[in-house]
Amino acid sequence: MGWLSAGEAYEVSLIAGKVVARSTARRGSGRPLKSLPKALRDHPEVDRLRQLNEWLDRHAATCRAQVGAWVVSSLPVPTALLARVWPDPAWQEVLRDLVVLGDDPDLPGFLRDATPTGDIRIVDLEGETRRLSAGTVTLPHPVLLPHLADLREFALELDVTQRVEQLHRAVWAKPAEVGPRKIEVSDFRQAQVGTRTALLARATSLGCQVSGSVVTCRVHEAGRTVEATAWLDGDYWSDWTMGNLSWRLRDGRQLPLAEVGPVAWSEGMRMASALSGGQTAGAEKGA
Structure with a gap:
């Protein structure tokens, strides 16, 4: 963006997410100063640029979240x-x-x-x-x-760099043969997931929700919303352990594994593997 007047001796601008100043004095080089002069720290133009930068950060995060939802679903x-x-x-x-x-x-x-x-x-x-x-x-x-x-x-x-995880997202292919009556995956059962604080941090970084002893990730697939649900066991004073992994619809109906779609399966397995700090046999880890 351009430079804005900030008093008689300085101009300010927002460069790479930081408010910078330059001198408008005759002997000034025109280059940005290494630090913001003390006289400008509470200047209205500087405050407006800081607020603009905060808005731009929120806007960028909203864009990433929306595009991430398009990819996952x-x-x-x-x-x-x-x-x-x-x-x-x-x-x-x-x-x-x-x-x-x-x-x-x-x-x-x-x-x-x-x-x-x-x-x-x-x-x-x-x-x-x-x-x-x-x-x-x-x-x-x-x-x-x-x-x-x-x-x-x-x-x-x-040399492609994707800002939203897509190509290098870890994926799990659903097995070709799944028992028609099977409703849970027990591969991660008894895996140690650390304290509740560590669990919350890990789940949040994955975009998952934690409620009581349940961690869920939500996927919209084939016209319906499916929740992958990882059950855990523990309390506030001890490390938690993983239970079984299952999938359910928004109305609470549990899905047989045979009815779980490929995206919901992959995202559920990705969540459980990340929470447990390991992978199941046959998992394909993203590069």
């Missing part, structure tokens, strides 16, 4: 919406280089642009820039992505 996103928010640096930072799918489920690509006409441009696995004119696209959960290993390898070649 693999919801269709109108390309017109992407075009509308793309000029905003906060939106563009979290959207750029995410893998998107249009009408062709076998043609994933890295998002590079969203034009005012509603088209988006991607870089495909051949390194070619393509234009997608679909009305909606998805930013798929990695367990649903075709050619996931190839996309991860190509992302390394392109």
